[in-house]
Amino acid sequence: MKVYADNAATTRMSRVAIDAMLPFMDTFYGNPSSLHSVGQEAAEALQKAREIMAQHLGCEAREITFTSGGSEADNQAILSAAVLGEKKGKKHIISTKIEHHAVLHTLDKLSKQGFEITLLDVHENGIVTPQQVASAIREETCLVTIMYANNEIGTIQPIAEIGAICKEKGVLFHTDAVQAAPHLPINVNEQNIDMLSLAAHKFHGPKGVGMLYSRKGILLTKIIEGGSQERGNRPGTENIPGIISMAAAFEDACTHMDENSAKVSALRDKLIEELSKVPHSILNGDLEHRLPGNVNFCFEGIEGEALLLQLDRKGICASSGSACASGSLDPSHVLLAIGRPHEIAHGSLRLSLCESNTEEEIDYLLKVVTEEVEYLRNMSPVWRDLVSGKKQFML
Amino acid sequence: MKVYADNAATTRMSRVAIDAMLPFMDTFYGNPSSLHSVGQEAAEALQKAREIMAQHLGCEAREITFTSGGSEADNQAILSAAVLGEKKGKKHIISTKIEHHAVLHTLDKLSKQGFEITLLDVHENGIVTPQQVASAIREETCLVTIMYANNEIGTIQPIAEIGAICKEKGVLFHTDAVQAAPHLPINVNEQNIDMLSLAAHKFHGPKGVGMLYSRKGILLTKIIEGGSQERGNRPGTENIPGIISMAAAFEDACTHMDENSAKVSALRDKLIEELSKVPHSILNGDLEHRLPGNVNFCFEGIEGEALLLQLDRKGICASSGSACASGSLDPSHVLLAIGRPHEIAHGSLRLSLCESNTEEEIDYLLKVVTEEVEYLRNMSPVWRDLVSGKKQFML
Amino acid sequence: MALYSEKVMDYFMNPRNVGVIEDADGVGEVGNAKCGDIMKIYLKIKDDIIDDAKFETFGCGSAIASSSMATEMIKGKPLAHALQLTNKAVAEALEGLPAHKMHCSVLAEEAIKIAVKDYYDKNRIAYDPNQFPDLDHEEH
Amino acid sequence: MALYSEKVMDYFMNPRNVGVIEDADGVGEVGNAKCGDIMKIYLKIKDDIIDDAKFETFGCGSAIASSSMATEMIKGKPLAHALQLTNKAVAEALEGLPAHKMHCSVLAEEAIKIAVKDYYDKNRIAYDPNQFPDLDHEEH
């Protein structure tokens, strides 16, 4: 059996997304900046895609800037707020310890440029409270950037409440919704969001396309110089097939959000319930405020990569920590931030589901994960020491 | 008849490029950072694409950084050289007046940051000589960035000679080869190129993908922060389908470079010969050192946009100046730089061909362009004044 | 969202009143070739009524459409009516112009006013000079 | 270019010599759980020959493959041979390791040496302490 349970890393493109894309490769292939009809057909399709995105985000089409992905959108949102802040002498930014590296590393860069960065701690469930944000805001704060949902442990943040506080205090609020959209409802006005990032490949759309919503009136800073595409905010010939396809995938997912969410949550809950029975294991993230598809466990006495490779051999695609962090030997910064000791954090497994996963797959996952955890524990000197009482169990 | 003669703005994706892309949308859809087999299949394909690009550029695979397009590659090349230069106190950059806005606006930004920018004049044929570059290089010069071929007038620069001078003087040399590749031969070592930018959509590949070659040892500066993709030089989940497709399109074009070039040049030469017979018209750019597909004329007494719209009505897609500059009322900076007066520069037409254009299309183009120029001249008060002797012809 | 409305395209593709009136009673020319637009309006006037109007234009699609629409809007109308024609009215009649092309409708308005002024001047009819655009300004 | 060579995957998937030797003559343990790798090597020694070798590993795929390969490379060999085993040799036998995983082969080399030292210590056999890694260092 083959089970893809790494949908938080990337997803398979849907038929809807592929079909939307194809005509723009060899039929409507124009450059929207061209005045002739082939170009203007592309320009019209681009505008339509913008309207579709806007409609489902509750914003205006002109508040949308298409980018090359989630990372670029995060970078541009934060840099823009920083530039605006600096002009007013406000050089303090608030975020959390569990953001994606696209956010954290941008903040590192700003910190080298004299910005002061407050990274809020999160509770053991991964949640940051609106009160924490409220107490951290100062006169000089120019931006609060907090992700809607975490890519590793799936925790959903109270962004509407955080947004309300920011609005009240006159501070810009950006949220990285790359994992949240379109699994959770978004309405930028109701949720008091000033800027929001998306990436198409996380919702069965194409890789290499993302989007930044920015409330009108917020002057964006370009991170790429060149032509006047995207109202001058994002130079470079637009990725028309990608953008059209993203809009189609987004619309499709928004339309089916409730049913998909119900289905995926049920699969998730079964996985969580059963895996919780594995002795000396622990669920990471919050049980309730959790992405429909996210399951993340630590298993004491084993190391995550070995588990992944064993699962892969049995046809299961999963992840340990975040895929982007691979190549690094440090355990996930997110697991450390929720208080997992290094020893435990090394033994993590993330299973991220989507609506095409099935009950049978879940049963297979459960069987194989349980077996392989046991197999690896049996060759682990750490496990032997724990079982023999030479060391004390942490979980 | 429908004739697409705007291949310098963007091209129709080829069958080869589309077919290469499709399997990576719904079969090999993994994230190359994922350890499991679906991810590693993507990682292998990515490496193979890198090797294909490297082979045809005469460089090593690890010298290639995939980007979201030509603009991003240009930005990253120039910023990287600037950062390296600044460390050594070298803050002078040499370029030309006819570069793409992705280059010129990046230089503008650097100029605001205290860099001194020398924009070399070009001759009436659009060529900058190696001697001009040699005399402009100073002790503080950290970069020479000169395009391989111009997007508007098709002029090919003597980049190998310019590269040799830069090498001798120890100055980095970047070339924007977005229009040149893969129509003209490239070998980064033989041509002494340190950095080179490409965009897939200019050679029947996908939009939203480009590439930066940078000689090993040159430390790149990230323009997007985040994960460690592309050896840490370009964070963000890789656009695998786009990258694979670019490599396929590039390989295809490189393999057929000679035959395509012979075919397209013949069509171009016929167009140039016949359009030169239109009274009071002039060819822009060099007759010899010219991209195989580029034809660019100024017609006195008419305005370019009106001509474009008339041609479009007859099924012909063409451009006036550069597509990216649309929205601007100023005539092309390139035409002004080669000495065309404003009045004349406004009346320009670019026809850019590719190997799928036919003899019949050329005949149709000639007929329609000639007719429409005459039609517009007949309603032009400027033309009336010229013909009646009230004003003097410039051409 | 094509660049131009259908109306603009129609008036560009099938321009009404293009041409010259050899014995025009008033002629107005505005714009300059450096900026990429010149418009010339010819008026034939009988009993304070615009009996005929024609135009020649060197310029982009919206410049041609604007002059065509403007001539149509004043043909058969009293001179006073022509003097009240605004660029906004021309743009609206064309179902809108892109922001960076609004100046084309301004040129059309101005060319007509200059042509009327030319008629007044030639016929020594008194008028308030303030109601006419300043011919010498260079920006459009 | 998969992450791991086929050889690494083979030795990870089908590890040779995994397990415990209850009455081992020498045992070596290196690494720590905080860093994500612990290796334990058990040796059975007869007449200065490594009669049997087994391992337990807490760690990633290349850690498991490295310990498995290392035990195989020394089984049936004289102790002197085991002491000459280098991490490079282990990595080469595995047809290469990714750069950031080379430390796994270092752990395997060290664990074997510590196990031999343990045997020498238990049996009061004299040796040059410099030929053994320093157990106390924490970096791997």
Ligand SMILES: Cc1ncc(COP(=O)(O)O)c(C=O)c1O
């Ligand atoms: C010479 C040149 N450089 C750079 C670019 C920018 O490429 P892209 O629009 O793919 O970012 C273009 C095309 O628009 C170009 O013609």
Ligand SMILES: Cc1ncc(COP(=O)(O)O)c(C=O)c1O
């Ligand atoms: C929460 C979050 N933010 C940002 C990103 C970056 O998106 P991309 O890799 O498409 O640039 C990701 C995914 O990798 C993510 O999960």
